[in-house]
Amino acid sequence: QPYGRGCTAPLGSVILPSSITKGLSPEEQRQANRVQFTFYKKSMLFQDPTLNSEMLVSPVLGSSVANLSITNLKEKIQFTIRNTNYSGSCVFWDFTENGGAGAWNNWGCHVVSFTAEDTTCSCSHLTSFAVLLDFSREDQLDQKQAQILTFITYIGCGVSAVFLSITILTYLSFEKLLQDIPAKILVQLCISLLGLNLVFLMNGWLALYKVDGLCISTAFFLHYFLLTSFTWAGLEALHMYLSIVRVFTAHLSNYMMKFSIMGWGIPLIVPVIIIAVDKNNYGLVSYGNYSDGTTDDFCWLRDDIAFYVGVVAYFLLMFTLCLVIFIVVLVQLARIKRQNPQNQSPNQGVLTDLRRISGLIILLGLTWGFALFAWGPLYLPFVYLFCIFNSLQGFFIFVFHCAVRENVQRQWRTHLCCGRLRLPENSEWSRTATYNKNTTSFTMMSSSTAHLACSSSSVISETNSSGKTLKTHRF
Template sequence: MKTSYFILIFICIPATLRTNDNLPNCKDALRDCLRQEVVWTRCFEDRITICIPKARKPIPNFYRWSVNSSNKAEESTDSGHRVHIPAHALQRSKRNDSNSTDYVHITMAVLNSSLFKLGPVRGSRSGEVLGQSVLAVRVGDHSVRDLDQPVRITFRNTNVTERGTCVFWKDSENKNGEGDWSSGGCNTTLIHGEFVCSCNHLSFFAVLVNSKLSVDPVNAANLGYISYIGSLFSVVFTTVTLVMYTCLRKGRFEQSISIHVQLTGALLFLHLSYLLSEWWVWHEADGAEGRVCLTFGLMLHWALLSTFTWLAIEGFHLYMLLVRVFNIYVRKYLLKLSLVGWGIPTATVMACRFSGVYGIHSFHMMGANNGSSTDICWISSATDSHGVVVSYVTVSGYLGLVFLFNTAILGVVVVKLWGQRGKGRMWKDWATVLGLSCVLGVPWGLAFCTYGPLSLPGLYLFSIFNCFQGVFLFLWFLALSRKGRPEHSSVKDSSSQKMETNFN
């Protein structure tokens, strides 16, 4: 009897080991599914159901436990997600297993939203995935849907926004690995600063947030037309300005005009890069992401930084002309300004290039009942935290510094004009102040007015003033060219004349 018992043990143990060896390792489930030519989300759901955690240490972002199907289940993750599954859902997961035990396995996995590829045709839901975090929930061996008592999933509100929508991943019918986010069967509630998703099924869950803009489709189309038309006009007029400067440079031009021309060149690059980026995304709608889009994104970022830098140089030069007017001489002044104006943007974008932040960026504009998104080759809006940091530092932060500096310089100019002309004649100088405001890029500060209750008027004003900035600079260049002629030299301010002589 003992001999038969030991023989049975030696037969059963190796068989059990062989069975476990054939089961996939939970640690490799995601990697294996991504390598296969199948819809990876369905493969992953099946794998995490039957896989075995073979590692001694806990698998990061992977959770599994067993509960009695007659009780509710609650669990939380290290990322701050909490899941509440009612007993009704647990019992539904084993409805076809009459011989199974009363216990069911619950599996959860936290995934990065960059794994989920949106198809070219977007649904009515658009936005950024909250925290770039997607929660996969699986109960038992069967799909669970059409529940009478919903499953509750809580997401920590890391973006501190009150606008969010609970969604789940819906694979495309083409079975090409693409899909879209859908809110069907899910309700969204904001409780104590956290998003609570109540859904009647189990799937891959996330929260889409849109803390940027909220524009209805009609205004979005109008803003698009203003941007395209304004950029086209700016390209034409900045080109004319550069041609005029090239043809007339034999005459004695002031250093100020040379700086204006370099700012005009930066604006020409900016509007050309914008139009090319938009055209490329429209032309290659199904596969815009690539080296060409990366290059256009880098060019657009470089042109924008160059424009901001030359706007700051305009303010610095105006400060030198009107404030420090006594015995100032700067050797190779224009050359040094050029090194700063083109060198800082070049060094910045080269550093960003190695960080891999360029790619497709989606601007989400949502109306009351539907929504849309506009893509452009720019700093990628995919789940890459570096892109968010780069955008805030090199665009919003840099613009804020330039705007504050140039606004202060413009204030000094107004005070000086007020003191020289007197209050009664100030109205005659408003044209000069408005021209200087354009040259100093003060309208760019409207970018900070595109949030809150005045966001829509701010967007229209921002688009009009900045998209047509090339036209305004052309007019300013004409005015300065006429004043630069000898017969008009008498209208110049004496302090300006002295400073221009020292610099030339």
């Protein structure tokens, strides 16, 4: 701590963490018995041509441990510098900028506290959505790409949280929208995704406190909501299969209750087992390898085996289930359309099919599949696709299941316009709602296989066009 003549306070101080030598080789640890501090009262050696109206208003403080390059520290280095004027931001000298000439960089650094005399700085980073399914578990992103992905992730998660909330409130507020099984499954999926987005948004902030119990709890709930999102996507696929292919769904007793137990109960088993084996499987994980020596602190799965079994294997199981059922459903829809082509006009049929297929892809969480291709030279583009589509998944759900749904639009107009645009009694939605209210079951009977197929086609077509589910039996 150098002192100036006549000064009663130090011009600067550095606090090095006790873990600074962890991760060094035995030879490097023998060299690490010498720590050097350098204090530059003038900044003549640190000229940055990229500075415009900004100027350096404090001395330059540096430290080194036996001239070794030490990065990925779990505990941050904290430094305090005496101001010669007001300090607007904290920066570090990045030797990789300007073709190796160096430049000042404020990435990841922020002001902890400042007074008229002193400024205390600390450096930390946020984390992108890609860490949730980073199969390699290695740092492959440079500082610039990590910053861009962080902005995409946090903006996307914030937008998704808003639209997921709107979707949930819409379906819970309008009773007519929540009468069929797909709508109830959709609400459960939205609740799961909303929990995932909120926990993820708070994760980086909670990780700064470095409290073991808090970080373990955060990682536990993040893992749980991630698995529930996978599970409800799989259950949506299962329901599609039962209703379209098997034509036998909602008449089962306690159908939605069984789905709820599976959707919220099965995912809970995995994190409970992981934390029961060793609670330290969850905790603070460091990502990134930046030129200022800092890393991304994130509360997540620390053990690789727990990650691959509890996340990757679970994801691959649900992804395979969704993909197989998606293909089977497409084949069934194509077969039904060939058997009953006069049921709807070609243009409207194509538009309905595309809308239904696109909504099904997003709703079943197939966008998570981008993580499967994030390897080698394709790592960066697929990580971008993964972060963009998954962080905006809630927005896509709102578009396909609220904004473009005619029955949802009618409910909005009816209630928000004080009844001026109420549904006409002879409208398709009104007829369907009345029919479902007064009908307890719908039985299809046929003396031939062709007649059974034709009857099934009519039921499915009416279900898709009205947005309602008819209770059916097969004999």
